[in-house]
Amino acid sequence: MGYRTKLLKKGALLGALGCLALVPRVLDNLYYLHILNLAGIYSLVIIGLNILSGYTGxxxxxxxxxxxxxxxxxxxxxxxxxxxxxxxxxxxxxxxxxxxxxxxxxxxxxxxxxxxxxxxxxxxxxxxxxxxxxxxxxxxxxxxxxxVPSLFGFSIETEEHFFYLIGAALLTGVCIARR
Known part of the structure; x- marks a missing residue:
C-alpha cells in the first residue's frame, strides 16, 4: 500500500471519528443516544467474541x-x-x-x-x-x-459523557483486536 493510500485512510478515519464526536451535539433525543451507547457496549462484547471465534475457530x-x-x-x-x-x-x-x-x-x-x-x-x-x-x-x-463513575476527577453522569467513555473504550478495543 502506497504512502498516499495510507495517508488517505488515516485522514478518512480521523474525519469519521470527528463526525462521530459530534453525534451527541447533533442528536436532540436522549433515547437515540442511549441506543448508540448500548450499541457501543455490545460492540465491545462482540469484539471479544470475534477474537475467540475468528482467531481460534x-x-x-x-x-x-x-x-x-x-x-x-x-x-x-x-x-x-x-x-x-x-x-x-x-x-x-x-x-x-x-x-x-x-x-x-x-x-x-x-x-x-x-x-x-x-x-x-x-x-x-x-x-x-x-x-x-x-x-x-x-x-x-x-x-x-x-x-457514577469518574475519570480523572470528572464525573460521568449524562448519556453524552457515557457516549464518549464508551467510544474511547470501543476505539481501544478495536486497536487491541487489530494487533
Missing part, C-alpha cells in the same frame, strides 16, 4: 454470561465494597476471565456442537442465577443505585 454461545458476570461484579464492588470505577472494572474483567478458565479448562477436549452446548449451558446458568438469586443481584429487579 471456537464457537462460544456463552458470551452474554461472561458479560453478565463482569457487569454484576463491577456494580456490586462499586456499591458494596466502595471500590472506585477503574479498580472495579479490572476486578470484573478478572472475574469474567476466571469464569472463562473455569469453563474453558474442562471444555478443552470438546469441539463443535459439544463446546457450543457447554457454553450455552454456562450462559443459561448465569442467567438463571442472576434472575433468581435475590439477596445479592436482586433478581429480576436488578441493581439500582450504582455509583
Amino acid at each position: 471456537q464457537v462460544s454461545m456463552g458470551q452474554a454470561g461472561f458479560f453478565a458476570v463482569g457487569t454484576y461484579v463491577s456494580a456490586l464492588l462499586m456499591m458494596n465494597a466502595g471500590l472506585p470505577f477503574w479498580p472495579a472494572v479490572l476486578a470484573a474483567a478478572a472475574a469474567a476471565a476466571a469464569c472463562g478458565v473455569l469453563i474453558g479448562v474442562p471444555s478443552m477436549k470438546l469441539s463443535g456442537p459439544y463446546l457450543v452446548l457447554a457454553t450455552v449451558g454456562f450462559g443459561e446458568i448465569v442467567r438463571l442465577v442472576l434472575l433468581n438469586w435475590t439477596p445479592v443481584p436482586r433478581g429480576a429487579a436488578g441493581i439500582v443505585g450504582i455509583p
